[in-house]
Amino acid sequence: MNTxxxxxxxxxxxxxxxxxxxxxxxxxxxxxxxxxxxxxxxSAVWLLIEVEHSGIRATQIGAWPAPFGITLVADLLxxxxxxxxxxxxxxxAIYSLATADPAHERFGFHQLYQFLLMGVCGAFLTGDLFxxxxxxxxxxxxxxxxxxxxxxxxxxxGAIKYVTLNLMASAVFLAALGLLYGTVGTLNMAxxxxxxxxxxxxxxxxxxxxxxxLFLIAFGIKAAVFPLFxxxxxxxxxxxxxxxxxxxxxxxxxxxxxxxxxFTLIFVQDTGFTHNLILVVAGFTMVTGVLGAVxxxxxxxxxxxxxxxxxxxxxMGLGLFTPLALAGSVFYITHHIIVKTNLFLVSGVVKxxxxxxxxxxxxxxxxxxxxxxILFLIPALSLAGIPPLSGFFAKLSLVQAGLExxxxxxxxxxxxxxLLTIFSMMKLWNEAFWKKSPTAEEVALPSLSKQQxxxxxxxxxxxxxxxxxxxxxxxxxxxxxxxxxxxxxDPSAYIQAVxxxxx
Amino acid sequence: xxxxxxxxxxxxxxxxxYMMLRRSLVKLLIGxxxxxxxxxxxxxxxxxxxxxxxxxxxxxQQSLANAAADxxxxxxILTAIVISFGxxxxxLALSYSAYKSVRTDDLDxxxxxxxxxxxxxxxx
Numbered sequence: 001m002n003t004x005x006x007x008x009x010x011x012x013x014x015x016x017x018x019x020x021x022x023x024x025x026x027x028x029x030x031x032x033x034x035x036x037x038x039x040x041x042x043s044a045v046w047l048l049i050e051v052e053h054s055g056i057r058a059t060q061i062g063a064w065p066a067p068f069g070i071t072l073v074a075d076l077l078x079x080x081x082x083x084x085x086x087x088x089x090x091x092x093a094i095y096s097l098a099t100a101d102p103a104h105e106r107f108g109f110h111q112l113y114q115f116l117l118m119g120v121c122g123a124f125l126t127g128d129l130f131x132x133x134x135x136x137x138x139x140x141x142x143x144x145x146x147x148x149x150x151x152x153x154x155x156x157x158g159a160i161k162y163v164t165l166n167l168m169a170s171a172v173f174l175a176a177l178g179l180l181y182g183t184v185g186t187l188n189m190a191x192x193x194x195x196x197x198x199x200x201x202x203x204x205x206x207x208x209x210x211x212x213x214l215f216l217i218a219f220g221i222k223a224a225v226f227p228l229f230x231x232x233x234x235x236x237x238x239x240x241x242x243x244x245x246x247x248x249x250x251x252x253x254x255x256x257x258x259x260x261x262x263f264t265l266i267f268v269q270d271t272g273f274t275h276n277l278i279l280v281v282a283g284f285t286m287v288t289g290v291l292g293a294v295x296x297x298x299x300x301x302x303x304x305x306x307x308x309x310x311x312x313x314x315x316m317g318l319g320l321f322t323p324l325a326l327a328g329s330v331f332y333i334t335h336h337i338i339v340k341t342n343l344f345l346v347s348g349v350v351k352x353x354x355x356x357x358x359x360x361x362x363x364x365x366x367x368x369x370x371x372x373x374i375l376f377l378i379p380a381l382s383l384a385g386i387p388p389l390s391g392f393f394a395k396l397s398l399v400q401a402g403l404e405x406x407x408x409x410x411x412x413x414x415x416x417x418x419l420l421t422i423f424s425m426m427k428l429w430n431e432a433f434w435k436k437s438p439t440a441e442e443v444a445l446p447s448l449s450k451q452q453x454x455x456x457x458x459x460x461x462x463x464x465x466x467x468x469x470x471x472x473x474x475x476x477x478x479x480x481x482x483x484x485x486x487x488x489x490d491p492s493a494y495i496q497a498v499x500x501x502x503x
Numbered sequence: 504x505x506x507x508x509x510x511x512x513x514x515x516x517x518x519x520x521y522m523m524l525r526r527s528l529v530k531l532l533i534g535x536x537x538x539x540x541x542x543x544x545x546x547x548x549x550x551x552x553x554x555x556x557x558x559x560x561x562x563x564q565q566s567l568a569n570a571a572a573d574x575x576x577x578x579x580i581l582t583a584i585v586i587s588f589g590x591x592x593x594x595l596a597l598s599y600s601a602y603k604s605v606r607t608d609d610l611d612x613x614x615x616x617x618x619x620x621x622x623x624x625x626x627x
Contacts, residue, residue, distance in 0.1 A: 148597055148600070159597055183549075
């Protein structure tokens with residue numbers, strides 16, 4: 001058994017449990033949370049190095065051979081996603097040192113946060129579809145409580161929509177699992193892929209196309225693609241900033257990961273239908289997301305709608321379904337998780353300074369804190385895709401893949417959406433940072449200790465630096481993404497690693 | 504037997520969706536419960552209903568002698584039931600505290616977070 005694969009799940013679980021035991025001491029919980037996330041980051045990076053060095057790793061839990069037991073698998077995509085989880089987990093753990101409300105901490109903020117990370121890592125690492133469902137539920141349960149923590153009216157309303165639509169997605173996922181088991185008789189992803197590759201009867205292949213749509217709906221709700229995204233803008237701006245930063249960075253991306261996983265491994269018989277449908281969905285997601293963002297007048301709501309529009313880009317790479325396009329998707333996910341979390345963290349500092357995130361009431365932040373302005377501009381421009389930041393290269397590879405495939409329409413759409421993204425980021429810049437403060441009295445810097453300022457700004461600065469580094473060293477990141485996508489396009493290595501057979 | 508169950512499942516889905524489309528918060532939760540029951544029965548039925556022995560290998564043998572029922576779907580359903588139990592309990596608690604802060608169970612009145620510019624007034 002390969003312990004390395006279990007560590008990203010065990011570490012947050014143990015941290016969460018230890019923090020539960022230390023529920024009386026606020027300080028102990030906080031530092032446990034930081035330590036645990038740091039350990040998670042270390043183990044994730046270690047896993048990435050190992051997978052990059054020696055190929056796909058798999059381990060059978062309880063030594064039950066696949067497909068009977070639960071398998072954990074780490075290919076490059078999983079390892080990259082776990083590493084990103086580690087980075088975001090650590091950054092937000094530090095950030096919440098300065099922002100977490102003592103009342104929320106008493107109700108288990110840190111513990112829930114660790115269980116959320118556990119659910120996310122589990123979903124990335126599992127090789128079994130039913131187990132994926134269980135990890136989704138672990139993650140959702142923690143996110144439900146984190147979203148509702150504090151119990152303000154807006155949070156309650158947002159949480160009801162979030163809970164309902166996500167439970168609906170789970171019910172669809174569960175039904176799809178049952179039907180898939182009835183069709184192929186297994187739920188181990190590699191085994192399903194192996195059986196479908198070996199040939200299906202006409203009845204079975206008809207079922208597979210139907211099932212692919214059920215999976216598309218279930219994961220589409222979780223990934224917030226058009227027309228299933230309505231829970232996201234209704235809820236993401238309601239919880240405390242640290243919570244919405246983690247949600248924005250990680251949760252929808254679990255849905256995207258699941259889509260990529262099943263639509264490269266299992267549902268590849270009828271790509272003319274399924275993947276073209278995904279491409280259409282991607283186009284609509286990009287456009288509706290960005291148009292929604294343009295209409296909004298609140299900082300975090302603008303950012304929430306941009307998540308939707310960015311999901312469109314990630315799904316576009318899956319829809320094009322070439323190695324270059326998938327590499328673009330992986331690159332885009334990497335870039336997006338870092339940048340989007342960072343923008344939400346900046347919005348938290350803005351809220352600290354002004355007490356509100358209404359764009360009408362904001363202003364003069366650049367004058368007040370020039371450094372924050374720069375730290376906002378870096379991820380904002382990266383999101384819009386200005387070279388040499390990471391977003392440019394992510395979009396470049398998707399556009400290139402689209403042109404190679406002759407999918408000109410989606411390329412035009414994606415470029416137009418980029419322009420609107422710049423427009424919307426400039427609106428945030430003008431309204432929040434550049435224009436004069438509308439309130440008569442000058443906004444003063446809040447009285448925070450030096451450590452608190454460091455805890456607020458250090459994660460933002462580090463994430464901004466990562467965007468710049470990914471952009472400047474784009475060739476090496478892209479090479480990694482390309483290798484991940486080659487593994488996805490040719491699943492034989494994955495099947496071999498899990499089932500220990502040659503397909 | 505499959506036919507009967509198919510109608511039961513279809514009925515549960517229809518009733519669940521209908522309840523979810525009502526305006527009342529409590530009916531929404533009932534609808535969610537019905538949906539998860541329907542999904543559980545669907546797993547049960549889709550995995551083939553077989554009248555056979557339980558898959559236990561006798562002490563003195565190495566493999567199953569006769570045809571046996573597949574135990575896996577039941578394990579899956581059991582897991583799903585446990586999860587939906589926990590989730591439903593949470594949803595009930597959430598709806599109660601939502602009722603306490605919004606003072607209504609009319610879902611049409613719970614849309615302040617969707618209004619473009621009125622968010623801050625509702626959530627000071």
